[in-house]
Amino acid sequence: MTFAAILSASRVSGDSPSSLRASLHFAGQTLIEYQARQAIRAGADRILILVSVITPAISQAVDRLSADGIPVALVRDMVTMVRDAPRDTDVLLVADGAIVAQPHFDALGGQHGNALLVTDDSRASAPFERIDAGQRWAGLVRISPALLFGTLDMIGDWDLALTLVRAAVQGGADRITVPQDDLMEGRVALVDSQEQADLVAQAVMSTGARGISANRGGIEHYLFGPAARIIGPALMRTQVPATQMRIASIALGAIALVPLELAWPAAGLCLLLLALLLAEVADRLDELALRLPPQGAVAFVTPALALIGIMLAGTGVAAAYLALLLGILMVADRWRQTGGARSWMIFTPGTGLFLLVAAALVGALPLGFDLAMLCAIASAGAIILLRRER
Incomplete structure (x- = not known):
């Protein structure tokens, strides 16, 4: 069963207040492009990108994705999200600045219903959002249309990603735990600077497909x-x-x-x-x-x-x-x-x-x-x- 993917491109990077995490260079493209291609490879049939401001880098990334035949749309407000989000398929939400190895994308892509990628609380997982006393969100969550639109109806001054993650946790979503080795070796990471993205790229590319x-x-x-x-x-x-x-x-x-x-x-x-x-x-x-x-x-x-x-x-x-x-x-x-x-x-x-x-x-x-x-x-x-x- 196919699904849609929602990518976040709103948080600024640690390099400059005028640049976004999503625009960091990663694997020969912007990070948001890499996330989109990962989602498509895992089975997504369309990409929605949450943006606060449409920067030239984001606009060019959308053009390149579209040129490769990937359906992609920009979402700037709640009205657009309600209009463009699919009502008959699940949605895979990707955290802003998250770099997650492809096998984890594939694992969430093969799930049915609500599911979270999580990591045990440790020093290595400190950059990720805490969801309870023992675990943190590892950057991916799959949610059903019912949960998505039920949550959209409740959001006021919205932070869609974190609100949906909390709703999935409260709804008892299945949890897929990331091994600590993936965190230690950089195969799952949350980056906010180009230096961090370059370091993580070494780990991700060293374990890529054989070609x-x-x-x-x-x-x-x-x-x-x-x-x-x-x-x-x-x-x-x-x-x-x-x-x-x-x-x-x-x-x-x-x-x-x-x-x-x-x-x-x-x-x-x-x-x-x-x-x-x-x-x-x-x-x-x-x-x-x-x-x-x-x-x-x-x-x-x-x-x-x-x-x-x-x-x-x-x-x-x-x-x-x-x-x-x-x-x-x-x-x-x-x-x-x-x-x-x-x-x-x-x-x-x-x-x-x-x-x-x-x-x-x-x-x-x-x-x-x-x-x-x-x-x-x-x-x-x-x-x-x-x-x-x-």
């Missing part, structure tokens, strides 16, 4: 994926956007064609390998920011340049045949159409480049092309035969 390369084959699985998981968080902390990294991979792939035209195959093939690695890092940055990596033509630009490079590095039609076969295997790999083939059975363009680079360095490039063709044929055969077995 789409975990499901790919060849060198993309065994080398590029692990490397991207190391490089990605470091680039994210320096606020390098995935778009710039993807453009850099395309530019480097185009540059690599020049030494190949000049009959310097080893240099050109090495640059193409690096371009594929940058494309993998760009995908990883999108994963960390909870965005879907490109699935259309943009995703194939750098690999296509690698295939062109393979054709330029060889002689005769054999190199073109190898590039075409690698292109077919690449599409099958990216579209998850490899049947029961294991990762080492899938001969990807990156794997082919790696083999050709090794052959070029020892002066045996023609032999490298022959071996690559045999590997590509064997890979295609394995995919076809294993798919038939299933």
Whole structure:
């Protein structure tokens, strides 16, 4: 069952009275965008953002979310909330400045009826709102339409978030307790400054998803994926956007064609390998920011340049045949159409480049092309035969 999410963007940050917690930079975007993407990933079908003042940063965040196809609306007063809040689905309320690991969003997203994410009272949980003598609210609460609209009718000078949390506690809402380790390691936190957000980002991104390369084959699985998981968080902390990294991979792939035209195959093939690695890092940055990596033509630009490079590095039609076969295997790999083939059975363009680079360095490039063709044929055969077995 889907639900709506209400995000708070009213409290000022500790850095400046003119900036909001929701506008703090986190994972390559504003914190409010990150919270919205977490809610959507957990199952929300729309986002409502409570604001006291519509700042340029909040307005731009809404535009970016809308551009990604996320339904989002701003709520400034009680009348707008009563009009826009859903009357037939639950609502997930997220605290202002709360950073909560995705598994906890998913846990609340799978609940039915009123439920609270709580933490035991301790020094680590001191920034969170106390709800009774032994526990504090950990930043997420799921409430039913009846509780939401019943509470809205009672609110005067409103602090919607805290009023709803107290109503949920008084109504006996289910409680999901956050382990103390999540608090100590920063996977659940309440931040009010950019310095705190940067520290928490290190913990959250270090335990993020493994990335789409975990499901790919060849060198993309065994080398590029692990490397991207190391490089990605470091680039994210320096606020390098995935778009710039993807453009850099395309530019480097185009540059690599020049030494190949000049009959310097080893240099050109090495640059193409690096371009594929940058494309993998760009995908990883999108994963960390909870965005879907490109699935259309943009995703194939750098690999296509690698295939062109393979054709330029060889002689005769054999190199073109190898590039075409690698292109077919690449599409099958990216579209998850490899049947029961294991990762080492899938001969990807990156794997082919790696083999050709090794052959070029020892002066045996023609032999490298022959071996690559045999590997590509064997890979295609394995995919076809294993798919038939299933």
